[in-house]
Amino acid sequence: MTTPSQKAIAERSVETATKNTDLVRGRRDQIVKAAIRVFAAQGFHETTVRDIGREAQLTQGTLYNYVRSKEDILFLVCDRIVTEYLERVRAAAAIEGDAKERLEAAVKGVVRVMCAHRDSILLLYHESHNLEPKSLRVILGRVDEFIVSFETLLKEAGVATAQGPARLRLLANIVTFLPTMVALRKWALPEALQEEETVDEIAAFILRGLEAASN
Amino acid sequence: MTTPSQKAIAERSVETATKNTDLVRGRRDQIVKAAIRVFAAQGFHETTVRDIGREAQLTQGTLYNYVRSKEDILFLVCDRIVTEYLERVRAAAAIEGDAKERLEAAVKGVVRVMCAHRDSILLLYHESHNLEPKSLRVILGRVDEFIVSFETLLKEAGVATAQGPARLRLLANIVTFLPTMVALRKWALPEALQEEETVDEIAAFILRGLEAASN
Amino acid sequence: MTTPSQKAIAERSVETATKNTDLVRGRRDQIVKAAIRVFAAQGFHETTVRDIGREAQLTQGTLYNYVRSKEDILFLVCDRIVTEYLERVRAAAAIEGDAKERLEAAVKGVVRVMCAHRDSILLLYHESHNLEPKSLRVILGRVDEFIVSFETLLKEAGVATAQGPARLRLLANIVTFLPTMVALRKWALPEALQEEETVDEIAAFILRGLEAASN
């Protein structure tokens, strides 16, 4: 049984010099967590491999036993962020109920999770384009899965069924994109609002847009 | 009479070794245009100052007569993009009609202009965080103006008047943010749709969300 | 137990990326010695960091593991020269005997040591003003110690005791400064004289000046 993360690694093949799989997993976990912290604080290019090593309590040489390049680390970071994000949204949407109720739960879930992981999402949007095309494609592929899962939800809830798959996809994009606003526009959002209010408002906006789209 | 762009330069004061104002303007124009092309193609960090010079048909030395650092260039680029974007949206919204009609025109305008300048917008979102805090603040300040102008429009059109300024600002953020999707999600949008259809659909989505918010 | 040189480094803290203290000491020694040779031959500004590296048999990258800037190297060089100079003079003055005899030994010592290290002293006078103010202050502080030690000697030998501390300091300055002539005026000194004769003559001149000053 492979986790999605390992699947991505397989697809893109981040090889290591070390065999012991448990150790590799553990060390990579250290590295990714440390890298997320420093990338979020200083950005990918401003961060040296030494910085990551220091934060991960690993020397440079050791680090390179678990990773082949700085870009590898960025890939692992992006992969981790997307994967965790997806998992959380899935969990939030996994409720009992009819299609409409599940859609509502999912939409609220996206916004809420996005809110809780603003920093990671921001990091993802800021730095993912520093990935090599191949790596980037893997990450975008994962996001695509996410969009597709919303297409399914929308279809099941009977949203815009009559207007063809293209329009459906567009709506799924809107639903999954607008919530990133809490990360990308964090600086501009009204501070007067409680986080919960913001979340509700955005979710409501989306649902209004979708509801009307059903007719 | 100073253009907004000159104001930005004044605020942040990108100084030159050259006196002749017309020449400075001309050369900077060359530089900015060239930089937009190469930054869009390769990203800020992957681009060398020499690359920019080559594209602008200027030697490195000459380039540095009109700009003090690579970061200066990025600032000029971001400033140019934001400024042009704002001007175009303003132009699109400047129609005769009642508040509601003007709002509609503005919303459609945003989406359409965003669509027409996808690449620049993408560049802006990808690279602006490489600016120094001071420069970044200037750019964000300009975006803020933009958001505020939509707050005004919304208020005039009687949207969400009863729910306080915070909610208004949130909506203004949504209106100005969602359209960036055509740039940031370009890779995921359905190719089956004509550009015009995409624009209309997004604008409609926004207007639906706002309309309902009025009650 | 720290050597004076280490103290200087502490005061001004020339940091390294390398931990191993012995290695650092060794490499820095290589660097300083090489730098003294090339600075003496071509001057600080005409010397490139690559030149120093080549002379020290170190690549540029390696060099920068032991030093943070070219100015650091100059500081280390100046510090080394002053420190060694002081130590040698102290050794020359450390004889048994009454105050007058010790003063005489010290004066001769200064001139002789200065003579033996003309080139370094010249380098010091030529390039130390290229140091940053902070570094320069450290070096001058060391020279000051030297002057003060001669003030003490003069006082003990009963020279100019009646005329106050200011005059004492002036004499200490003369005693420590005049000998630099063999370095700074090397080109003008009579070649007909043996080095030993020159030394004796200068020392005698100084002692005559002091002797008369005692009355």
Place this chain on the structure above:
Amino acid sequence: MTTPSQKAIAERSVETATKNTDLVRGRRDQIVKAAIRVFAAQGFHETTVRDIGREAQLTQGTLYNYVRSKEDILFLVCDRIVTEYLERVRAAAAIEGDAKERLEAAVKGVVRVMCAHRDSILLLYHESHNLEPKSLRVILGRVDEFIVSFETLLKEAGVATAQGPARLRLLANIVTFLPTMVALRKWALPEALQEEETVDEIAAFILRGLEAASN
């Protein structure tokens, strides 16, 4: 009739693109004065040709009509400083009286003039070694004249006549060198002393050394 300064220029041939000799003289005067100010303030290498131009109220292009290189400027500066220094000392020594009295006047004159022009002298000692060998030789030649003039004075005053020319030259060096202390050791000299006291003390020290040398 050529001034010493012009002679030096002739020897080293600082050519100009401009013919009008009066203008050349005037412009060069501007340049040299400006250069002395900025070199004294920032040092030769830290000063750009632009800095000199700005201080001299001359554009770069114009400047290069009167000078062929930055080094040329340094030469003119050093030459000016030495020349003026010599002239002033000569003036101070040009008194009626017997040889001894003239020697005394000369010695006091050196110290006093040195004191009055500390900054220039410091500049000379700090930067002259940045001259090309050829230029340096010219400057040192001028200093040599100066030393020789003191050899003559000493001889006339009957100092050290019995010990041969080499010893005479050594003494002449001492007499002309020690006074530079007020420039090179400015930072270490006692502030409690009036300038006049310092001058007298140093002159006295020299004369004591010489007097005793006569026997």
Place this chain on the structure above:
DNA sequence: AATGAATGAGACTTCATTCAT
């Protein structure tokens, strides 16, 4: 004679990656 924009060589420094221990 004056101007000042253009030039381009070259300097310092950083840092991802390797490899011997």
Place this chain on the structure above:
DNA sequence: CATGAATGAAGTCTCATTCAT
């Protein structure tokens, strides 16, 4: 498996000098 010193390519920026106007 861990270490951390060594490497060297590459990048940004400065500035003396030239030359067309």
